[in-house]
Amino acid sequence: MPILSKEQTQALMQKVLSYSKADECEVNLNGSDNGNIRYARNSVSTSGGISQNSLVVSSAFGKKLGVATINEFDDESLKKVVARSEELARLAPENPEYVPFMGPQTYKESPTFVQSTAAMTPKDRADAVAESLKISKDNKLTAAGFLENSTGYAAMMNSKGLFAYNTATNVNFNVTLRTDDGKGSGYATKAFNDFSQLDVKSATKTAADKATRSVTAKAIEPGKYTVILEPAAALVLLENMFFGMDARQADEGRSFMSKPGGATKLGEKLVDERVNIYSDPFNAQVPTSTWSGDGRSQEKVQWIDKGVIKNLYASRYWAQKKGIKAIPSPDAIIMEGTNSSLEEMIKSTEKGILVTRLWYIRTVDPQTVLLTGLTRDGTFYIENGQIKFPIKNFRFNESPVIMLNNLEALGKPERTVSGESGLNALIPPMKIRDFTFSSLSDAV
Amino acid sequence: MKRRDFMYLAGMGAAATMLPAIPVWGKTIDPADMLGSIDPALKKRMADVALNAARSKGATYTDVRIGRYLNQFVVTREDKVQNIVNTESYGLGVRVIANGSWGFAATDKMDNDGIARAAELAVAIAKENSRLLTSPVELAPQKGYGEVSWKAPIEKNAFEVPVKEKVDLLLSVNDAALKGGANYANSILFLVNEQKYFASTDGSYIDQDIHRIWPTFFLTKIDSKTGKFETRNSLSAPMGMGYEYLQARPEDKINGVTTFYKGRYDMLEDAKAAAGQLGQKLTAKSVEPGKYDLILDPSHLWLTIHESVGHPTELDRVLGYEANFAGTSFLTLDKWESKKFNFGSKIVNLFGDKTQKGSLGAVGYDDEGVKTKNWDIIKDGTLVNYQAIRDQAHIIGLNESQGCCYADNWSSVQFQRMPNVSLKPGTQKKSIDDLIKNVQKGIYIVGDGSFSIDQQRYNFQFGGQLYYEIKDGKIAGMLKDVAYQANTQEFWNACTDMCDESDYRLGGSFFDGKGQPSQSSSVSHGSSTTRFNGINVINTGRKI
Structure with a gap:
């Protein structure tokens, strides 16, 4: 499926709208070409190329909404899909929370599409994996990894004059190298919009180094330790706090942002004053679409400023009801840091634990965002500014809110992707005191 | 469908709110269109196009899956229906072995040209990747079954039950929970129908019809003085059943600290019990x-x-x-x-x-x-x-x-x-x-x-x-x-x-x-x- 141009999507969606008899009609059109390659046991395993697209028509009569979709684009099919959505709308119950579609909007462009990624071929992927496998074999390690690229377009248009269009490319690479005796394991993950920025060799070398150094891990007692969380480890904790920053949940009294009696913690200092978190679709390192799926513009938003909660996101319905700004949830988050390298952070640590990756994160208590999960693929003990020895993995029970109050230091932010949710972020490594490890795990 | 997409759709959990827009997994379609299935003879013709195309490009083994995946969700909170969604995803995936390596490609372009191109891409990928193999794929022998079919032994196709009946059930569940003391009640009915066709160079052409159902709810009660809240989720199980799962019979119940359900589920009864248990949870030791x-x-x-x-x-x-x-x-x-x-x-x-x-x-x-x-x-x-x-x-x-x-x-x-x-x-x-x-x-x-x-x-x-x-x-x-x-x-x-x-x-x-x-x-x-x-x-x- 070719990626449709702005003009092609415009022409197609205008035709769809011309068939509409509803009070309001909105059309969403999207498609993608994805390619992936997977390897394990130092050999390629599964891989594929997937091409798919979708045309969605939403028709409304008053507060009654119907939705229908098709993936054939001849005139008869387009007429059919419009008629079908209108029929559903007539049958649907009134939704008191229905908010009319948005009128015309102006969106800026964001550099989410990169030709080098769009041009990737099965050979490019195999070549990249060949480099990774060579490092694995040269180091007498066993590699398992995944490289995926996607190229997609999304467009929307409605009867009130709104039009939006975006193309995006993404490439994700992650690799785990293990020693043949199963006693050492190391991991690295990278995500970019631009394939040419991906250095498969460097990432694989990082994982190889961690695998080799993590052999013969010692068990140390669970308890409270100072930790240095690498960006991939920090993100999977922080994102859970961020997922709870919905205005409605907070107002209804059922999130960590709620206070007794219906109030919320908006405007309050919740974490250390060095914590600044924002989103910005135009950030060059982690660009995202400038519009959300319902047509709202994505802009730069400060979520936490000097430890103070500055904004919560809200649906258009909830924002209207509460008289607040309807800020959509962002597609990526950015946390400010410093210029300190990870090595410098280690150097300044008297006693602590370096955490490469955290795994199987689950909420234990939504009221306190208490999370549990485990360290994985490279956990090391630091003493007097040096990595002394690898340690066995731990289970933790910790809240990101408590953790960001126990902040010791931040490092230089880098782009990473959540191994749990797939969320992209620009996030620094962070040093945290009194991080709670509750038990040991034998897993390597 | 991914867990997080479901969380979003159901409006459950904080993680839900992070995801942009309404997810569209497949294509939303008219409920009436969800009852029919595609003629196996047509699927066989499409499968043969892929099998032949892959073979002609050098595949030594090929299998083809033609899938029509239907979902229906009815999503409610308190006295409101938030969403009624019908989705369909229809397309073809072709998997091959060429030069000893696996290759796979998938397409929703279901004409002969689209199918053949997917098969050719799968072979091209397999050949490209074969240089990275340590040993060729070794398949256990499998006899072909010819043209066969299998249908899940359901009693009542949930897709045939009028949407109104489903909505009424969920709203009655929410109403009972709120009357029982819950502050918030979310409920959802989630239906799945996988119409799957499989064909392989071993000589199988297998047509299957699979049904799943999951009715569930999530109740929250807040202590307004302390701001503490507790939740209680449904004790239902997702099942490989039709709508009969929701038609509970006395013999399917086990009495205990709460009622347990065996094979059939009484959603209304569980919601009433859950609402009462929320109060106990808030004051529990x-x-x-x-x-x-x-x-x-x-x-x-x-x-x-x-x-x-x-x-x-x-x-x-x-x-x-x-x-x-x-x-x-x-x-x-x-x-x-x-x-x-x-x-x-x-x-x-x-x-x-x-x-x-x-x-x-x-x-x-x-x-x-x-x-x-x-x-x-x-x-x-x-x-x-x-x-x-x-x-x-x-x-x-x-x-x-x-x-x-x-x-x-x-x-x-x-x-x-x-x-x-x-x-x-x-x-x-x-x-x-x-x-x-x-x-x-x-x-x-x-x-x-x-x-x-x-x-x-x-x-x-x-x-x-x-x-x-x-x-x-x-x-x-x-x-x-x-x-x-x-x-x-x-x-x-x-x-x-x-x-x-x-x-x-x-x-x-x-x-x-x-x-x-x-x-x-x-x-x-x-x-x-x-x-x-x-x-x-x-x-x-x-x-x-």
């Missing part, structure tokens, strides 16, 4: 950490079985194919080869199953055309087998696959997925009360809650929905802030008692995640109420 004997209800134990038995006995994990994502397994081949690895106590018998009526894993044939069956995995406490597919069978000395291959969509490549893995009930007649009366210091856990386990499946932590303290053989009131931590082998060796077959029930998940790109599969786990001695319980209460 915070647990004293320490060692307790645990009595685990099947509505809870299914998830512990899933994580600590189902996953470590997946052969792809054991071999390292999931090392980069889902993880490996502590149940290494040497432990299986020894024939004496003590996984659990002597009463622990766990089996793989792809046939149990009403279970999520039940199909006639798996996604590489293998007829399904049952087999022992842990027998009398000892590891005796794994879960395998065609390209792994030879590694554990099997001459045929165990039928565990699955892809969650036409656009996903099939791979080894967990069958139902269930705990055989006790052979002596025993009720839940019989189990409880022998416990001096214990906790009785009902429903599934927070769950987490390491990547080799040693260390786990689980919570639940309801926790009851057991003192001197009697229920002594409700507890909160409970989670237990254990090591898999120690936990299963601490299994000392279980109820008989009359208490055997299924739990399960629509969202077992594995693979890259990540895929979800649906799986059930059966057990009867079971006792585990001396398990470490922690207190999860915190202040922020």
Whole structure:
């Protein structure tokens, strides 16, 4: 499926709208070409190329909404899909929370599409994996990894004059190298919009180094330790706090942002004053679409400023009801840091634990965002500014809110992707005191 | 569909709110269009186009899956219907072996040209990747079945039930919960129909019709003075059934601390009970950490079985194919080869199953055309087998696959997925009360809650929905802030008692995640109420 141009999507969606008899009609059109390659046991395993697209028509009569979709684009099919959505709308119950579609909007462009990624071929992927496998074999390690690229377009248009269009490319690479005796394991993950920025060799070398150094891990007692969380480890904790920053949940009294009696913690200092978190679709390192799926513009938003909660996101319905700004949830988050390298952070640590990756994160208590999960693929003990020895993995029970109050230091932010949710972020490594490890795990 | 997409759609959990816009997994379609299926003769013609195209490009093996995946969701909160969604996803996936390597491609362009191009791409990818192989793919032999079909033995197709009837049920559930004291009530009915066609160069053309249903709710009650809140989720199980699952009969109920449901579910009754339990949860005593004997209800134990038995006995994990994502397994081949690895106590018998009526894993044939069956995995406490597919069978000395291959969509490549893995009930007649009366210091856990386990499946932590303290053989009131931590082998060796077959029930998940790109599969786990001695319980209460 070719990626449709702005003009092609415009022409197609205008035709769809011309068939509409509803009070309001909105059309969403999207498609993608994805390619992936997977390897394990130092050999390629599964891989594929997937091409798919979708045309969605939403028709409304008053507060009654119907939705229908098709993936054939001849005139008869387009007429059919419009008629079908209108029929559903007539049958649907009134939704008191229905908010009319948005009128015309102006969106800026964001550099989410990169030709080098769009041009990737099965050979490019195999070549990249060949480099990774060579490092694995040269180091007498066993590699398992995944490289995926996607190229997609999304467009929307409605009867009130709104039009939006975006193309995006993404490439994700992650690799785990293990020693043949199963006693050492190391991991690295990278995500970019631009394939040419991906250095498969460097990432694989990082994982190889961690695998080799993590052999013969010692068990140390669970308890409270100072930790240095690498960006991939920090993100999977922080994102859970961020997922709870919905205005409605907070107002209804059922999130960590709620206070007794219906109030919320908006405007309050919740974490250390060095914590600044924002989103910005135009950030060059982690660009995202400038519009959300319902047509709202994505802009730069400060979520936490000097430890103070500055904004919560809200649906258009909830924002209207509460008289607040309807800020959509962002597609990526950015946390400010410093210029300190990870090595410098280690150097300044008297006693602590370096955490490469955290795994199987689950909420234990939504009221306190208490999370549990485990360290994985490279956990090391630091003493007097040096990595002394690898340690066995731990289970933790910790809240990101408590953790960001126990902040010791931040490092230089880098782009990473959540191994749990797939969320992209620009996030620094962070040093945290009194991080709670509750038990040991034998897993390597 | 991914778990997080479902969370979003259902408006459940905080994670939901992060995701942009309404997810469209497939294509939303008219409900009336969801009843028909595509003529198998047409699917056979399309499959043959792919088989021939791949063969002509040099594939030595090809299979084709043509899938029409239908979902319906009815999503409500309090007195409002938030969403009624019908989705359809239709397309074709073709998997080949060329130069000894796997290749896969998928398309929704279902004309001859689109299908042939997908087949050619799959071969091109396989050939490109073959230079990275250490050894060629070795498939266990599989006979072709010719043109055959299998339909899930449902009694009432849920897609045929009028939307109004479903809406009325969910709104009555919410209403009962609110009247019973809940502040918020979300409920959802989630229906799945997989119409799958499989064809391969082995000579199989298999047409299957699979149905699943999951009615569920999420209630919240807030103490306005303290701002504390508690939640109680439905005790339903997702099932491989039709709408009959929601037509509860007296014989399907087991009375206890709350009503338990066996094969059929009374959603309204459970919601009423749940609303009352929320008040008890808010005032429950915070647990004293320490060692307790645990009595685990099947509505809870299914998830512990899933994580600590189902996953470590997946052969792809054991071999390292999931090392980069889902993880490996502590149940290494040497432990299986020894024939004496003590996984659990002597009463622990766990089996793989792809046939149990009403279970999520039940199909006639798996996604590489293998007829399904049952087999022992842990027998009398000892590891005796794994879960395998065609390209792994030879590694554990099997001459045929165990039928565990699955892809969650036409656009996903099939791979080894967990069958139902269930705990055989006790052979002596025993009720839940019989189990409880022998416990001096214990906790009785009902429903599934927070769950987490390491990547080799040693260390786990689980919570639940309801926790009851057991003192001197009697229920002594409700507890909160409970989670237990254990090591898999120690936990299963601490299994000392279980109820008989009359208490055997299924739990399960629509969202077992594995693979890259990540895929979800649906799986059930059966057990009867079971006792585990001396398990470490922690207190999860915190202040922020």
